[in-house]
Every structure is written in structure tokens, then in C-alpha cells.
Amino acid sequence: MAEERAHRVYDLSSAGRMLVTRNVGRRVREELAGVLESLPRGGVLYVDTRGVEFMDYSFADETFGVLISRAAGGEFQDRYVVLVERERDLLENVEASLLQRKLALLRVNDVGESPQVVGSLPEHLLNTLQVIQQAHSITNSELAARLDLNHTAGNNRAAKLARLGLIHRRVETAAPSGRQYVYEKIV
The missing domain is CATH 1.10.10.10 (Winged helix-like DNA-binding domain superfamily/Winged helix DNA-binding domain)
Structure with a gap:
């Protein structure tokens, strides 16, 4: 049986309710990468998007597209990213970025719930x-x-x-x- 994984929750709305531009996305991605690196191997970073009202493609691609590309390249050594989101519409630009890059990410409605796949x-x-x-x-x-x-x-x-x-x-x-x-x- 799989063990309970160490995890942290990152409240994406702490960066703002309207998330736009690559510059903001880069800053958030660097914060997320730092949190990921601080987790023990096998750890999960839940990125909670529930307080965010809008996320443009530039932000989504710079934050999630680049972060998940780096993770798929092995940079974070068995540390995982999972989105927490109930409103699937908010994730349209995240999914567009992942589809463009031929990547996928797990998404849950709440921490501990069954995952779905976002992306390709x-x-x-x-x-x-x-x-x-x-x-x-x-x-x-x-x-x-x-x-x-x-x-x-x-x-x-x-x-x-x-x-x-x-x-x-x-x-x-x-x-x-x-x-x-x-x-x-x-x-």
C-alpha cells in the first residue's frame, strides 16, 4: 500500500486574484520551485487555485508549462505538483499550455480527493x-x-x-x- 506523502499547500491567490503576464508567472514559478525543492523526495506540492478569479495564458504557461516541463525533465527528483481547483474553466489556459507542450498534471477538487488529468x-x-x-x-x-x-x-x-x-x-x-x-x- 502506498504511504502518505509529505505535502505542502501553496495558495496561488497569495500572488493575486487576477494572474496575468509572464513576469508575474516567472516570480510565482520560482516560488513554487523553491517550495518543491524544500519537500522531501516523494513529496507533493498542492497548488490551490480556488481563490484566483482569472489566469491568462502567459501566466499559466510561464508558471505551469515551464514548471511541469522542468519536473518532467527530472529537475525536482520525485517531487510532484497537483492542482487544487473546483472550477474547471479557470484551468483552460493551464490546460492549453500543457497540451501545447504535450504534458499532463493531476488535478483534485480538494486535498485528499481523487485526481483527474489536465493536459495531454x-x-x-x-x-x-x-x-x-x-x-x-x-x-x-x-x-x-x-x-x-x-x-x-x-x-x-x-x-x-x-x-x-x-x-x-x-x-x-x-x-x-x-x-x-x-x-x-x-x-
Whole structure:
């Protein structure tokens, strides 16, 4: 079973209720990156957008597009970003940025609730993500069996989800091969 992850909540409305321009987005992104880096490995940064009234594309792209690109590049080493938002309309520009960059992000209505995906995720990866979320924690062998795939295909899908920051991937020692991958939901 997946363990409870260390987390912090960042109230995005502390930067303003009307979030516009790349300059403001850059400042907020740098704050978010600092909070992410301060979390222990496996930690989750919930970015709470519920107090924000408007977010333009420039702000969304500079803040979330760049931050999630950096996270997908491995810069934050197993630290995750999750959006907290009830009004899906506010996220239109965040989603546009993620789609443009072929990235995805988890979104919840409130901390602790079931996640949804914002951005770009092919159907086969979405199905794989759903299996992992339902299982909470699953080995590569179990994942491949549930998806009716060979081990390599299951691992490739899960590795992609891990690189995107949508799941946690860890290695366990196992006999006889010496190691196995375990995939865990983040939230």
C-alpha cells in the first residue's frame, strides 16, 4: 500500500486574484520551485487555485508549462505538483499550455480527493494511470497482467507516467531477478 506523502499547500491567490503576464508567472514559478525543492523526495506540492478569479495564458504557461516541463525533465527528483481547483474553466489556459507542450498534471477538487488529468495524455497511458490509481501500489508484473501486456510494455507505460510526474516509481529487491519496479499513485 502506498504511504502518505509529505505535502505542502501553496495558495496561488497569495500572488493575486487576477494572474496575468509572464513576469508575474516567472516570480510565482520560482516560488513554487523553491517550495518543491524544500519537500522531501516523494513529496507533493498542492497548488490551490480556488481563490484566483482569472489566469491568462502567459501566466499559466510561464508558471505551469515551464514548471511541469522542468519536473518532467527530472529537475525536482520525485517531487510532484497537483492542482487544487473546483472550477474547471479557470484551468483552460493551464490546460492549453500543457497540451501545447504535450504534458499532463493531476488535478483534485480538494486535498485528499481523487485526481483527474489536465493536459495531454494518450488513451493507453490514461488507462494505465487508472489501473495504478485503483491499485494504489502495484508491481510491474501485476500491472502488465492487469493490462494484458508483456512486462516491457507495462514498464514502458509506467515509466512514461513517472517521468510526467503522474505516479511514483520505486525499485524493490526481489528474487530471483534481483529487482522489480513498483508503481504508486501520488494522491
